[in-house]
Amino acid sequence: MRRVISLDSTGTLLNISKSVGHQYLRILDSFFPGSLSAQDKTLLTKEFNVNMPLHYKEALKKNPNFGHGSIGVYEWWKGLVRQLYLSSHIDMKDYQFSLLFDDTYNQFRTTNCWDMYPETIPVLEEIQARGIDVVVTSDFDVGLVNILRQHGLFKPDDISSSLVKEVITSYEQGLAKPDLLKLVKEKWDITVHVGDSYERDVVGAEKIGVLPIFVDRGNSGICKLHPSVQTLSGILDYIK
Template identity: 30%
Template structure:
């Protein structure tokens, strides 16, 4: 693999900087504090349900990986947040059903509302140590920076509360353009905002399939950030 690095700061200066750099969000700029399972377990405990964080994490990723993409073609923009909410609610339902705990909740809806709101706050996330130095270096060099993510509209607030929002000229989210990585359409939508040809852009992300292969197939210089 030509472009494969373990941190953003390891990308060599010998690579000529492009007009625009697109970056994935979760797993690239910031990650989940502890684990999804840990957070689910902590919030569930507040609602009287005790579950193994390890098992919750395992079954969350099973449900997440088996889900359809978080995109809603044809849905009016005003209705997208509700569709996002229901998409994540179903993943939560599958996760807690898999560990045999779903029926233990007195009010699963109340629990899920709390979890859903929590993942829009700083408490759920941690910024990787290399993120801000890399963004500042690129910003000083005059490169246009963009986020391209399969997250949902909560990402706008997450970037804001983490203090990352001001580094980016644009944010392109799958639910807002009805296309998800690795589809070429989401990269095209992001680059259109910068009047930038694919050949003049990088995309950096932690997913081999969604980020590296998706961006490469869309004509961008793809960089796989393998933090593991």
């Protein structure tokens, strides 16, 4: 029987290209070309980077798991993006916002907005070569499946050759970590979970009796009791 490990997605396998502020500014600027000065663009990028995490946290508090069982993922993101623009005093007609949001929503579900870390594919290939399967466990919405598919990590139509065997998200299950990790452990009997959030990934895995490996790209040194690596490549030392 093959062993199975769990990996987080954002900050572990991939991340937003450049920054979230850059992506929202890029899409906004493409809809209203020439309307923003260079100074406006710099200021808005900074504001988006600061305000997005605040609105994201508030939206999750109001409707957990990206609106699972309540407003749904599309309306969840639509409300959040509207608040993001309003907090930067960007106003537009309703039909303009609807068109802009549709494009934003769709782009964030593609490789247009997400980059893989350079070591991601080589590490996953080595894990596969060692006879170990990978499931991705993430506090994310259903768009993650398409992102991983476009990056070549997940092949739902050819699981036998896929580097990732299953993608399990908090939106689909209506659960966030550590409860989401508990569900994955019950289904896959995972022995290791790898992630970049100390609270959600390290503490969450510890609570369910799974070995956590902390991806500490910023070298914070916060994780003292469990394995900590600065890049995904480092996990190979702990997975034999």
